[in-house]
Amino acid sequence: MAIGSIPLRYQISIDRDRCMECGRCVENCPYGTFRREGDRIVIDSRNCTACHRCIAMCPRDAITLTEHPCDYRSHPIWTRDARESIYNQARTGKIILAGMGSTQSLPPIFDQILLDACQVTNPSIDPLREPMELRTYIGKKPSRLTLRRREDGDVDLETELSPNLKLDTPIMIGHMSYGAISLNAQLALAKGAQASGTFLGTGEGGMHPAIFPYQDNMIVQVASGRFGVDVDYLNRGAAIEIKIGQGAKPGIGGHLPGEKVCADVSCTRMIPLGSDAISPAPHHDIYSIEDLAQLVRSLKEATEWKKPVFVKIAAVHNVAAIAAGIARSSADAVVVDGFRGGTGAAPKIFRDNVGIPIEAAVSAVDQKLRAQGVRNEISVIASGGLRNAADVTKAIALGADAVYIGTAALVAMGCRVCGNCYRNLCPWGIATQRPDLVSRLNPDLEGEHVANLIHAWTMEVSELMGAAGINAIESLRGNRDRLRGYMLDEGMLKVLDVKPAGA
């Protein structure tokens, strides 16, 4: 079998009438798509990743990109992707890794759920004039309160409350480690989260000293590799998250290749320079729900029961039963990461085929926890492919307390979702450790962009709530009556516990 080169994925062309040969495209493209030959800029489209850096930086709008300029014979089964994966594996004999979330064209269930609004019989609320309560508390809520009346008639609360995180918005930023993303990118996210009164995750990469000023807004992660974990790290975080799984690659571990372990990454992860950082699939001390409870309690004990502990799992078939187990483990929140969740790198076969959508998972988890009377024991955080304020609102109405965004926050900083995060060449300074590329990202400016995004979505959530006559996020949570399914089958409507449109 002779395998030739595959057709171009992207074709770059320069409008020579508009181009002034300033060379910004040459400087900005780390993939080598442009080079100068004499007084002419020459293009090698084969190197293009559709990152759009050249297009964004061209002062004359002279650059155009065409995706798939050369067609294959169209075929409903043997798609371009199916064929090209085979060419790749026939050549290499290896597992294919890919960056960013699933590229499967499965329809998001969010797009088939519609929100309600008030008309005539119940008044809508104008968030401009009326107070809207979006404050969200993450953590255990007591199942009952014991009060004691004092001699002077005042009332004391006798129930001991568990530590909760206080959020000004139900939108949090998920875990993206230093290593997977640059320090400037993590700093920008931290600044954005702090300005928005919310939290973000460290990922399994430890915490760089530059992040310390934002530690009160950080959730520190403990994953199977235990990288960067010591008692100081645990004490720095506002909360601790045990990562069991990730939506983009349920059931498998992580692997930061030695090439990406530079001096600073080595320092925060606490591993030797250039060594592979291998996070195994399971935690070696967790083989059951009882073992999970042991790890949760060990973390609480180490931090004197002052911090909420989250458990993050990938949305898989039995997610509801697993979450019910987690609710009994002393954990304070369960993060459910749907199969469309992003990643720096994941085996494509996992990313595109393993796990279930967040919409179904979060609804199933919420229902199971309520049915078992333990919903108050644990907060539910939904994540994995949330693209806008409507997704956030729908996720909360399906039973989430709050959401994690990941890719959306990166897009706010310039990411074009080109999916080449694993190459360490991100031209936007996000998924790279190369100093010249990292310096392209201004943490102050991008921090503002992240804060703007969270602010805008938060306003939209409150507008959507107001239109539905709801003035507190508590009244939206799990309020499936405000949702209707459109073109969803009966089975899915049942899983979501949502009525069809018109009913």
Place this chain on the structure above:
Amino acid sequence: MNVVVRIDAAELHYTPLNRMVRAAVRDGEKEIVIDNVLGQRFIADGLVGEVVITVNGVPGGDLGMFMRGPMLVVHGNADHAPGNTMDGGTIVIHGSAGDAAAHSMRGGKVFVRDDVGYRGGIHMKEYEEKHPCLVVGGTARSYLGEYMAGGIVLLLRLGETGPFVERGIASGIHGGEVYVRGEVDPGCLAVGAKVLPFEEAHRERIRPLIEEFCRYFGNDPAPLIVADYTRIGPASARPFAGKYTWE
């Protein structure tokens, strides 16, 4: 003479027990004895300081987890994962330990007089001056040194004469070393593990560990120092290199 703080752990839950230990350490106490320990987990979990804690009885799992600095001396057996993700300090166990002893340990030393269970020393890792060591006087079960990324596991096999036969030794190891006194059945070496030459430099490397072990448990170090050891390390520091291609 030093004042020794004594804590009676009978019928005491681990949280109040640890609270008492922390309070004592905060008060500057240097020696604490905990009596009647019966299955309390997480003893000295996350504890930072210079203190010697004697544990009389059988502690539960995750003894000394995340600990940095203290010395724990256990007069009894320990349950699973003593020294889990430990950062520094010493654990001396006058007895045996359960599975996953020294799991993900990042610094300090764990000495076990008798045996350890399955997966001892799993995913231990080193960084700069942090160099964790697990020394076991007796024997170990399968998957010793699994996923190891750094540090030393030393298995002395006191009283044992034949080859060490336990499956899956150093499965997935990509850093650090496992030393086993005597021969190791070659069929027991797992994927990614390799027998490496044992030379004088290596004997010198484990000598202080042998001496420290013998100090705690009253053994004669001389025959252990001159004994033959099988040294096992990673076949590659990049076990997963070559498994993946990019999209």
